[in-house]
Amino acid sequence: MHRFANPARFQRLSSAILPWSAGATVVLLIVGLYFSLFSSPPDYQQGETVRIMYIHVPAAWMSLFVYVNMAIAAACGLVWKHPLADLFAKAAAPVGAGFTFICLVTGSLWGAPMWGTWWVWDARLTSVLILFFLYLGYMALVNAFDDPQRGMRAGNVLLLVGIVNVPIIKFSVDWWNTLHQPSSVIRMGGPTIDGTMLTPLLVMAFGFTTYFITVVLLRLKAEIVQRKIQTMRLTEAQG
């Protein structure tokens, strides 16, 4: 891991990955959209609204995946003072917040015709809303300090505290009575979803993942440049 702590080495690695992740994102999302809009059947109960699932569920997975990654980075940043770990969490936060927002809005658009309501304050929906606020709170906290190091440290602590929310989201549909359906893909005993619907779901999920990798690498690049600007101005102010 420490080999990648060197920003120059990281820059080289990221420029090698970027064209591949960007290309994979374009291909996967085009194939995924074709599967989810054209070559998958309507649901026997939900009709065409089931197509919202191919956005909603991958976005929900990403909202958790990004958060867990940020929390791991936060731990590395706090324990080993890894210079890129802090920057990774900061770079990933807006992307995670974006996925959580997509998950909430598409869920609402799916709930309106199928449940007869845009929103209910049940365990799953409320815990995802809290996740969204954790992302926003982290972004506000990191930028709230004059000293960026202190902001990062405060943000990292928030990320680690907020990790309790992740299992709550995952198991909320089993622990409490809720309108939201239980898991049908990541569950004990294998997925119960039909293959014709699983394919678009997985392709979209991979597309979202490569999108995340691409955008985070670009944002990290920008963060490193901004860090350089900061140190240059500091040395000039002292000189």
Added chain:
Amino acid sequence: MSDFFAMGGYAAFVWPAYGVAALVLIGLLVATFKTLRSSETTLKALEGSRPARRRPRRNDAAATSPKVGAAEVGEG
């Protein structure tokens, strides 16, 4: 084709869902490119405003150009 866009009567729910996702993902990408572009321009300007030297970030270099970049410091 109009059947496809009608989405079995659920067009008002399916298309906005895809629209919101596209808007957020494209918006994030564009915003990221903008920040990257603008911070790279700032860095280049900062580097250009100092006398050329071999090793950046050295105290002696900063000491030889005390006034350069003073205007930018105020913003930060």
